[in-house]
Amino acid sequence: MPQIFPRSSNFVPLQIAIVLGVLTAGALGAFWYYWTPKYTRVGYQPAQPIPFSHKVHAGQLGLDCRYCHSFVETAAHSNIPTAQVCMSCHSQVQKDNPKLEPLRKAWATGEPVQWVQVHKTPDHAYFNHSVHVNRGVSCVSCHGRVDQMDVVYHAESHAMKFCLDCHRAPESGLRPLDKVTDLGWTATPKGKESAQQAQLDLGNELKKRRDVNPPVNNCAGCHR
Amino acid sequence: MLKASFGALIILAVVGVGLAGFRGDKMGHTPVEWFNDMAHQPKYEPQHRSDFFNDSRAARLPIPGTVPIGFNLPGRYFQTEGNNLVDGLGGFANQPDYFNTGRIGDVYGDGIPDVLTARGAELVVRGQQRYNIYCAVCHGAAGQGNGVVKSFGLATVRPLVDDLLRAQPDGQIFNTITHGKNTMGAYGPVVPVEDRWAIVAYVRALQTATGAKLADLPADEQKKLQEQK
Numbered sequence: 001m002p003q004i005f006p007r008s009s010n011f012v013p014l015q016i017a018i019v020l021g022v023l024t025a026g027a028l029g030a031f032w033y034y035w036t037p038k039y040t041r042v043g044y045q046p047a048q049p050i051p052f053s054h055k056v057h058a059g060q061l062g063l064d065c066r067y068c069h070s071f072v073e074t075a076a077h078s079n080i081p082t083a084q085v086c087m088s089c090h091s092q093v094q095k096d097n098p099k100l101e102p103l104r105k106a107w108a109t110g111e112p113v114q115w116v117q118v119h120k121t122p123d124h125a126y127f128n129h130s131v132h133v134n135r136g137v138s139c140v141s142c143h144g145r146v147d148q149m150d151v152v153y154h155a156e157s158h159a160m161k162f163c164l165d166c167h168r169a170p171e172s173g174l175r176p177l178d179k180v181t182d183l184g185w186t187a188t189p190k191g192k193e194s195a196q197q198a199q200l201d202l203g204n205e206l207k208k209r210r211d212v213n214p215p216v217n218n219c220a221g222c223h224r
Numbered sequence: 225m226l227k228a229s230f231g232a233l234i235i236l237a238v239v240g241v242g243l244a245g246f247r248g249d250k251m252g253h254t255p256v257e258w259f260n261d262m263a264h265q266p267k268y269e270p271q272h273r274s275d276f277f278n279d280s281r282a283a284r285l286p287i288p289g290t291v292p293i294g295f296n297l298p299g300r301y302f303q304t305e306g307n308n309l310v311d312g313l314g315g316f317a318n319q320p321d322y323f324n325t326g327r328i329g330d331v332y333g334d335g336i337p338d339v340l341t342a343r344g345a346e347l348v349v350r351g352q353q354r355y356n357i358y359c360a361v362c363h364g365a366a367g368q369g370n371g372v373v374k375s376f377g378l379a380t381v382r383p384l385v386d387d388l389l390r391a392q393p394d395g396q397i398f399n400t401i402t403h404g405k406n407t408m409g410a411y412g413p414v415v416p417v418e419d420r421w422a423i424v425a426y427v428r429a430l431q432t433a434t435g436a437k438l439a440d441l442p443a444d445e446q447k448k449l450q451e452q453k
Contacts, residue, residue: 019229026237039247041255061372064357070414077270088409089362093377111279122263153250178353 037159045153046116049102058147065139065146065181072139076128080115083107118152119143125160126224133180135212140183141166141173147183163222167214171203174212324417326395326402334393340421351426354419358411359384367430380407384427385434397424 033039057063066072068081083106090100106113121127133139139146144155156162166173179185189198206212215221245251257263268274274282322328323337340347356365362381364370369383383389389397401420402412415423438446 015226015229018226019233022230022233026233030240033247034244035258037255039244040257042248043250044255045250046252046254061361061376063361066357067361075270080271082413084409084413088404088411089373089378091409092379092407093373095377112281114273114280122260123265123267123269124262154255 037157037162041154042157043153044118045151046118048116048151049114051099051151053150054146054152055148055150072129073133074130076130078129083113118154119158121158125222127222134177135170135210136174136177136180136206137166137170138173138175138180138183138185145183160222164216167216170212170214171200171207174203174206174210176206322395323421326398328395332393332395332399334395336394336421336425340418340425347422348425348429350419351422351424351429354415355423355426358415359423362408367427367434385431389427390431394421394424394428397427 057068058065068085069078070081070085072078083103086103087107090103094100102113105111132142142156142158144153146152146155175185175187186195187198187202189195190201193201268282270283272282273280277284322333323339326332336347343350360371362371362373362378363384364374367384369381371381374381398420400408401415401423402410404410412420438449441449
């Protein structure tokens with residue numbers, strides 16, 4: 001009588017184990033790679049009702065961020081400008097450009113332009129722009145090189161780890177106050193120092209001078 | 225069999241990565257939230273929409289015919305390096321006095337209000353900073369009317385350092401910033417009252433500097449310039 005199971009079937013359990021092992025490793029890898037704001041948020045780039053370009057306005061024309069986001073230094077919320085701010089130029093500049101139709105409509109009717117929000121902190125966490133900006137944390141630390149973006153996208157993860165990484169070592173992000181909206185600025189190295197070291201030296205000095213002490217272990221500092 | 229399973233696994237991986245993409249890929253859909261407990265609470269946030277009101281604005285405009293008075297911005301105490309006791313920026317107010325309107329009765333007044341002159345040179349420095357943010361794009365860094373936007377089609381921009389504006393009282397320039405004039409938009413809604421006066425002070429400084437002669441400089445500055453020559 002021939003044997004029901006060929007000899008090779010002795011290896012089947014081993015083969016199943018190997019395949020299951022690889023499958024589990026793959027699933028864990030996918031979980032690690034995808035289950036994080038670094039994947040779910042970074043790169044979020046919604047289409048806006050008007051193809052407004054920061055690269056043209058902040059980069060090329062050299063407008064300061066505060067020309068439009070005028071309350072970023074004084075309020076928790078960084079405001080999106082009203083149609084009036086745009087119309088001070090666009091009443092004459094590119095007056096008949098069809099891309100600006102929603103703007104002219106907003107200006108004529110008083111209804112707001114429906115911009116799509118890109119960055120959103122969950123409501124269980126508290127965020128405040130003015131504390132950061134007035135302590136010399138630049139927009140670039142949290143928003144990337146907005147002045148080089150044609151369409152704004154989510155450049156940093158804004159996960160809790162992202163906030164804490166800086167709160168544990170704020171010297172990596174502190175600058176002179178007049179350089180906060182100058183996104184391309186870097187600390188000038190003294191002598192043969194690396195650019196990174198120059199930033200840390202300056203940051204440490206500013207940290208001491210300004211007595212900077214962001215919440216780290218105090219959960220209620222951000223979850224209030 | 226092992227080979228076939230690995231083949232299947234590789235296909236699964238390629239299809240999976242193909243569908244999901246990589247970290248940082250640009251995407252147009254709203255980010256997925258794995259746990260969104262309490263992330264969206266039923267409250268209005270600044271500048272958010274409301275389906276209750278016709279114009280979809282959650283923030284309401286003042287009721288027609290009413291005048292908000294003495295509205296100060298929050299964050300007053302977050303100004304200046306590390307010193308929360310120094311008064312920073314005030315706010316936007318509608319009191320009908322000289323400080324808030326630039327007018328005394330029906331005529332434009334002249335001079336910077338006393339409460340601000342106490343800040344001395346710091347006021348002009350603040351004015352310079354604010355001027356460079358809000359005015360220089362059109363009027364140019366030195367007030368010559370040659371800001372970058374002029375070359376892009378804003379033809380009516382004028383210099384701020386000519387005789388007509390030198391002769392204007394401070395209150396009138398303050399009023400121009402607050403409400404705009406002819407083809408210039410209003411900057412009152414974005415620049416707080418104190419900062420508007422600071423800008424007026426800086427515009428005066430620009431006007432003084434533009435017509436200055438060597439003899440107007442202090443002696444040591446004159447010497448420095450002569451040495452450079």
